[in-house]
Amino acid sequence: MSKKPNYSHLPLNTIQTTKFLAASSDSSASDLVLFGLPFDGTCSFRPGARFGPKAIREMSDGLETYCPILRRDLEEVSFSDVGDMPLPPGDKESAMALTYQMAKHVHENGQIPAALGGEHLLSLPLVRAAHDAHPDLVLIQFDAHMDLRNSYLGVELSHATVMRRIGEIIDPSRILQVGQRSGTREEYQRAETFGNLRTEQVTVAELQQWVADRPLYVTVDLDVLDPSVLPGTGTPEPGGVSFSQLQSWIAGLASCNWIGWDVVELSPLLDPSSVSSIVSAKIVRTMILTSTATRC
Secondary structure: OOOOOOOOOOEEOOOOOOOOOOOOOHHHHOOOEEEEEEOOOOOOOOOOOOHHHHHHHHHHHOOEEEOOOEEEEHHHHEEEEEEEEEOOOOOOOHHHHHHHHHHHHHHHHHOEEEEOOHHHHHHHHHHHHHHHHHHOEEEEEEEEOOOOOOEEEOOOOOOOOOHHHHHHOOOOHHHHEOOOOOOOOOHHHHHHOOOEEEEEOOHHHHHHHOOOOOEEEEEEHHHHEEOOOOEEEEEOOOOOHHHHHHHHHHHHHOOOEEEEEEEEOOHHHHHHOOHHHHHHHHHHHHHHHHHHHOOO
């Protein structure tokens, strides 16, 4: 890197003592920078995603650093956890502005921004920052929902409209939607028009072929998983994919050029067993190891 990355001037909550498993505190030496987005201001059903980043970090301590699927270890990865953004509850405009500022700074430092949600709306400023840095990016959305509404209850900025808004930043043909099983007729027609909807039968080879050598951003809405696997989410949808399937898709993209990602919509208080948080932490481990694979 041409300059030493420094995050001391950004409004981060670094007071928390818990960091993600094996994460460094030194952002200057990191290929990937992890940060939390504790915000669920547009939640329309079951709230609590603002507690997701904290729960993911805490439950990560129960995991092994080694992933046998990828044959990689977190202790061999250059990544840091710089804490949470202090996002004001109920103020989505400020939350998006702060999120964009953070992601933009990470991109300018030549690092990979990796965000822990929080709700899905905040993927919008994350993708905006990624697009500023990589105008030719493509995006894969693992999700139970289309999120292609133009508005929800008269509001155009919502977790239910986030992919519609992202499609105004990057061409919709550069967005691949995987795992969706719920949406309006209009949302399905829109997705089918652009030919970017895939069922759970999509193969890793097909995903790799679609991405090719283009810069890749991945957003994982955890409700893509079946509620039997992850019940602790705001809008659970029966008929979802298994943990093994989702991990296989993500790990299969290890040869791609990752430039950013987020994992969103864990509502840990909805699952007193903490299984949802553990599952989420393991998905985040897979994301860290996969997205940094080509930087080793």
